[in-house]
Amino acid sequence: MRDTRQTIPPISIVTDNDHGQKYEKNSFLKKMINFFIIPILNILPANFNVVVRKTSKDANEVIKTATSHHAIEILYNYHPQKIKNRVERFFYYIWFNLNNPKAVRNRLKLVTREVKTAIQGLDRKNSDINILSIASGSARAIADALLSIETIEHLDLKDNNLHVTFLDKSPQACGYSKHLIEGERWGEKYNFRWINDTASSFPSHFVNNGWDIPDIVEMVGLLDYFTDEQVEKIFSTIYENMASDGVLITANIADNKERPFVTRVIGWKMIYRTPEQFAQLMTHAGFKPEQIRIVYEPLKVHFVAIAKK
Numbered sequence: 321m322r323d324t325r326q327t328i329p330p331i332s333i334v335t336d337n338d339h340g341q342k343y344e345k346n347s348f349l350k351k352m353i354n355f356f357i358i359p360i361l362n363i364l365p366a367n368f369n370v371v372v373r374k375t376s377k378d379a380n381e382v383i384k385t386a387t388s389h390h391a392i393e394i395l396y397n398y399h400p401q402k403i404k405n406r407v408e409r410f411f412y413y414i415w416f417n418l419n420n421p422k423a424v425r426n427r428l429k430l431v432t433r434e435v436k437t438a439i440q441g442l443d444r445k446n447s448d449i450n451i452l453s454i455a456s457g458s459a460r461a462i463a464d465a466l467l468s469i470e471t472i473e474h475l476d477l478k479d480n481n482l483h484v485t486f487l488d489k490s491p492q493a494c495g496y497s498k499h500l501i502e503g504e505r506w507g508e509k510y511n512f513r514w515i516n517d518t519a520s521s522f523p524s525h526f527v528n529n530g531w532d533i534p535d536i537v538e539m540v541g542l543l544d545y546f547t548d549e550q551v552e553k554i555f556s557t558i559y560e561n562m563a564s565d566g567v568l569i570t571a572n573i574a575d576n577k578e579r580p581f582v583t584r585v586i587g588w589k590m591i592y593r594t595p596e597q598f599a600q601l602m603t604h605a606g607f608k609p610e611q612i613r614i615v616y617e618p619l620k621v622h623f624v625a626i627a628k629k
C-alpha cells in the first residue's frame with residue numbers, strides 16, 4: 321500500500337449516531353461475549369470453515385460465494401425467525417451477529433440515506449437527474465433511497481426524468497437487481513438501465529448511448545478489492561466523467577477486530593484502509609479535501625465517503 325504520510329488538509333471524519341437510522345449496535349452483554357469469542361475465532365485455522373458451513377445453510381452460502389452480490393444479500397436479509405431448526409437458528413444468530421455482518425447492514429442504511437440526501441440536494445429544476453451505481457450488485461441502496469423519497473414530486477422534476485444506470489461485471493448481479501427493481505411500482509419519470517461491464521468502462525457506455533454524464537455516482541463494496549492504483553484510477557475516471565456539481569458516494573472497510581477470522585476462516589479477503597488513506601486517494605484523483613466527508617457506521621467497521629466535485 322502506498323505511503324500515506326504526505327499530509328493533506330484535514331477532512332471531516334465522523335461516526336454516525338443518527339437514532340432514526342436504527343443502526344445495529346452491541347448491547348453490554350454482546351460486547352462481553354464478543355470480548356471472549358472474537359479472539360478465539362481469530363486463531364481458528366482456515367479449515368474451521370468446514371464446521372461453520374455445516375452449522376448454517378446461509379453461512380455455507382456466504383462462504384461459497386464470498387464477495388458476490390448473493391453473499392451480501394444473505395447478510396442484508398438477516399431474519400432468524402425464518403430458521404425453523406433451533407440449533408441452526410442458534411448458529412445463524414452467532415455468525416450473522418458478529419460485527420462484520422452487522423456493519424454491512426449498517427453501511428446499507430448509511431449509503432441509502434446519503435443517496436437520498438444527494439438526490440434531494442441536487443438543483444435540477446430544468447434538467448434530468450442521472451444516477452450511476454457502479455458494482456451495483458442487488459441495487460438495494462439505490463432502490464431503498466428512491467422508495468424512501470415518498471413521491472417524485474418532492475424532487476420538483478417538472479418535465480424532467482430520473483435516470484438510474486446500474487453497472488456490474490456480473491450478469492447474475494444485473495439480472496438479480498433488474499428483478500428487484502422491476503418488482504416495485506415506479507412512476508413514468510423513472511428510467512432504469514443496466515450495463516454488464518467492468519467499473520472503468522462506464523464513460524464509453526454513456527458516450528455511445530448519448531446519455532448525460534452522472535450527477536450522482538454510488539460505488540460501494542468494490543474498492544475493498546481494489547489496489548491503491550486501481551482505486552485512484554477509478555476515482556479519476558469518475559471525477560472526469562461526472563457533472564460539475566456531482567456527488568460521489570463510496571466506501572471502504574476499516575481494520576477491525578474480526579479481520580483474521582473473516583480473512584482466514586470465511587475466506588473473504590479485502591483491502592482494509594483508514595479514512596485518511598482513502599481520502600488521500602480521492603484527493604489524488606482531483607477531489608478537494610474540503611469537499612470530502614467521511615462517515616463511519618457506528619461499529620466503525622465500514623466508512624462511507626461523500627465527495628462533491
Ligand SMILES: C[S@@+](CC[C@H](N)C(=O)[O-])C[C@H]1O[C@@H](n2cnc3c(N)ncnc32)[C@H](O)[C@@H]1O
Binds near residue numbers: 389457458517
Ligand atoms: C460485495 S458486492 C457489492 C454490491 C453492492 N454495491 C452493495 O453494496 O450491496 C460487489 C459487486 O461488485 C461487482 N464487481 C466486482 N468487480 C467489479 C468490477 N471490476 N466492475 C464492476 N463490478 C464489479 C460484483 O459482481 C458484485 O456484484
